[in-house]
Amino acid sequence: MTDIFTPARLGPITLRNRVIKAATFEGRTPDALVTDDLIAFHREVAAGGVGMTTVAYCAVAPGGRTDRHQIWMRQEAVPGLRRLTAAVHAEGAAVSAQIGHAGPVANAASNRYPALAPSRMFSPLGMKPMKVPREHEIGELVAAHATAARLAEESGFDAVEIHFGHNYLTSSFLSPLLNRRTDRYGGSTENRARLAREIALAVKEAVGDRLAVTAKLNMEDGVRGGLTVAESLRVAAWLEADGALDALELTAGSSLLNPMLLFHGTAPRKSFAKVLPAPARWGFRVVGRSFLKEYPYQEAYLLERARHFRRELSMPLILLGGITNLDTMRLARTEGFEFVAMARALLREPNLLHRIESEVATRSACIHCNECMPTIYTGTKCLYRLDSPVIAETPPVDATVPEARA
Template sequence: MTAQPDVLAPARLGPITLRNRIIKAATFEGRTPGALVSDDLIEYHRAPSAGGVGMTTVAYCAVAPEGRTEDGQIWMRPEAVPGLRRLTDAVHAEGAAASAQLGHAGPVGNQRLTGHRALAPSRSFSPLSMRPIHAATVDDIERIRRAHGTAAELAIESGFDAVEIHFGHNYFASSFLSPKLNHRKDDYGGSLANRARVVREVARTVRDTVGDRIAVLAKLSMDDGVPGGFWLDEAIQVAKWLEEDGSLDAIELTIGSSLLNPMYLFKGDAPIHEFAGVMPQPLKTGIKLVGSKFLHAYPYRDLFMLEDARQIRAAVSMPLVLLGGVTDRAGMDTAMAEGFEFVAMARALLREPDLVNRIAKEPDTRSLCIHCNKCMPTIYTGARCVLVDPV
């Protein structure tokens, strides 16, 4: 029998050691004007680093210009490196590690905002931009695969300790996994083995690029949250393949589709009024009229991904990160007891960046997050808890 690890004790993650097993999850910050690092972005990540997390994850670092969801996001290029280096230096000065989330938005990319075509396995129509989504060619797939390797090298140059590859939420790689979005007849469509090729090839490219210089994680969807989408039974097999490939040091498990059901990940209230308030016309009117058809509210409960995640845990032996409703020491200890090596926190740290330090001092500390999700629309003006910082 292996003793249950202490979530607050140092832990190995691939080639690096974190001061504890708590990771700040990637949530888009809305603090990257000109697709570059700002002082606000640095402070956004410095605060939870000073507040006690083992590692903070910078989101979202696109691997190509069209891989962004909108134009105010970093895409990995030499011009971004000096700012990213200032950010990682600030995080390291607080004793935490820094991870860069790398990915390509694929069908979640909004052509109306980026000026670039959205790409997916198959042609469809975007409910986000109200424009066509184009089918990626084999050359597109190869270009994007290589771009992940280039981005990973730039992450090392920027001082990051880890990268997290985005294989979730129906972004590019995840959209290939989804039978609902992937109708291809070539080697990237049809069987699960074919639909998983992009995920496996990208992971291998990143690992081959970075070697053991930094840790490599992936955020993998377990369930798209839509009928006919990617589901847990297939996610189990994909996790097994990723373990066999040996490309990753850990997998962070997630759910939901940013394209088709964005609230599935964010259990709690659906802030329809707030989303409408930050959208331009005609989206503003559309959200007011039919927002409830797209932004569904789901009841919140602590550790809401655990039931699905434990099935992945039973199928693989590699390190896993439990996300979803991790808000207190009791939940963290439950995750450790269930065999997860790390936990990830998002909304709770937005409300209280120093929550981890407070939990370390007083284990019975409770998070003040009420899961209203009104933080979600603030990504367009600077992600924040509106109950703490309403402006």
């Protein structure tokens, strides 16, 4: 169970190892289309040794973006996406497209489309109530996910990851706090899970066994009244029974209410306050401390929750959260997780996997400061990376003792 760097099957595809670059906003698509900068971002981590890298965020509709600069899946995007997938394949890695709809996390003011929510909510970004989709419109959203998956296949992707986390649209339907509908998409856990199941089945039907189909699922929202581990386990069991998914990537937290449950470590409140667009900046000054809570960093910090899913499910699972060294990867395999996913550590060191392969005692230089989070608007990056253009503006870091600065 310590075969991290040997080939592994993920549905119909084979990855060269069991490490996946998790989806992180790249901030490199100013015209909502692929750029050379975005290609270089993914090519670098592919060259660094991951089995698969994940392109985020490929919205299924223009109104499903967190801002208008993000890619949304349409025919115009295919040529650039083909260049990206070819570049990743040239480095020996597979590549996945994260597809979904941001729902209540969408920026209606930026997108110039209404944000969507399962029930009536006020959007602090759009400064107006969100739109509540009717049942026929929900059907259109399901179909949009299938279309996005077909476009991903046309673009040369090996896999698609459906976003069922962080209180994006599908996740918001799963939340009893956010979903107060009285139709067949609201009320009971089974009804609230209906959208996720319909999307997964539609995507599977669209791509068959030609692409791997995974989903990023919230284990819990981390807010009072939100989705709990117990309910999420029921949802996961239904998704497994439906047979549309090749793996689940387990996550946690709410981009609306508690994002730091996913990003353990220092909460970069001051940095976020500087970069948020108005009016969000003004509101952040009032609620920043309660919105960006602080959770101490430790390796494999989502493992305790994920163990419940490993015990209950037989399908492949991807462990996310605090995976930075070989010992933790081996722990994940020993616990029965088929794959691990990394993000921040690869922002700091895109070649970390090659370093670990050559020297098993290698430790990540990531200090879990989360200062990379506010850079999502201008090009996601680690400010402490040695070749970063802003390194001169940041204090020196002793990468040999990251725990002292965590």
